[in-house]
Amino acid sequence: MSLPVPAVALAIGAHPDDVEFGCGATLAKWSAAGTVVHHLVCTDGSKGSWDASADPATLVVTRQAEQRAAARALGATGECVFLGWPDGELESGLRQRWEVAYWIRRLQPTVVLGHDPWKRYRLHPDHRHAGLLAVEGVVAARDPHFFPEQDLPHHRPEALLLFEADEPDHVEPVDGFADAKLAALQAHTSQLLSTMGIDEAASAADVERQRAAFDERIRTRLAEHGARAGHPVGEAFKRMET
Numbered sequence: 001m002s003l004p005v006p007a008v009a010l011a012i013g014a015h016p017d018d019v020e021f022g023c024g025a026t027l028a029k030w031s032a033a034g035t036v037v038h039h040l041v042c043t044d045g046s047k048g049s050w051d052a053s054a055d056p057a058t059l060v061v062t063r064q065a066e067q068r069a070a071a072r073a074l075g076a077t078g079e080c081v082f083l084g085w086p087d088g089e090l091e092s093g094l095r096q097r098w099e100v101a102y103w104i105r106r107l108q109p110t111v112v113l114g115h116d117p118w119k120r121y122r123l124h125p126d127h128r129h130a131g132l133l134a135v136e137g138v139v140a141a142r143d144p145h146f147f148p149e150q151d152l153p154h155h156r157p158e159a160l161l162l163f164e165a166d167e168p169d170h171v172e173p174v175d176g177f178a179d180a181k182l183a184a185l186q187a188h189t190s191q192l193l194s195t196m197g198i199d200e201a202a203s204a205a206d207v208e209r210q211r212a213a214f215d216e217r218i219r220t221r222l223a224e225h226g227a228r229a230g231h232p233v234g235e236a237f238k239r240m241e242t
């Protein structure tokens with residue numbers, strides 16, 4: 001339980017908002033302790049709307065701005081990198097691995113966080129591929145003979161934490177950081193309806209009720225994860241030492 005506070009953390013998600021769901025409170029805790037927190041988002045988020053008339057190009061720009069606002073809400077001071085692969089069509093091929101390894105070498109994270117690609121019965125392919133890219137990107141980044149044309153020093157992170165873990169074996173206590181996680185999630189305004197069940201077209205009373213229900217869902221999950229290690233609140237991961 002509880003890694004030493006890393007100097008630099010890189011969180012890799014498939015879409016804007018995945019990182020906040022998966023490890024937002026941990027990133028807020030580390031940011032408060034001085035960690036430089038970077039986000040790397042693999043897809044452009046262009047399919048993240050239930051509105052069939054929404055313009056995908058506008059959605060991409062909106063979601064990038066939301067991701068930056070969410071990072072600020074966590075207290076993150078690092079970069080938000082967007083690889084821009086089309087939403088729903090992410091693959092974990094060599095080209096994508098090249099990019100992830102490049103950013104690991106460039107940002108030199110002590111800890112990398114990403115989706116668990118081996119979580120059973122996962123539906124969304126982007127989450128599985130983004131998870132594989134985090135794992136395979138670490139492997140490529142740490143050894144000098146992978147992608148030597150990048151002309152960057154190879155870099156070996158100390159640990160890889162996989163969120164949404166199929167077999168969690170590590171908990172980061174996040175006492176005092178649930179509010180930051182919630183604020184960061186709600187910065188993804190375009191996702192309020194589809195992901196958080198908050199319909200801003202509803203009456204003020206209903207919106208209030210829906211927000212409270214979403215908050216409760218997140219707080220309950222933090223309590224469940226924390227309970228695995230005897231803590232009031234936490235985020236659970238599969239930890240891999242690299």
Ligand SMILES: [Zn+2]
Pocket residue numbers: 014015018127
């Ligand atoms: Zn996602």
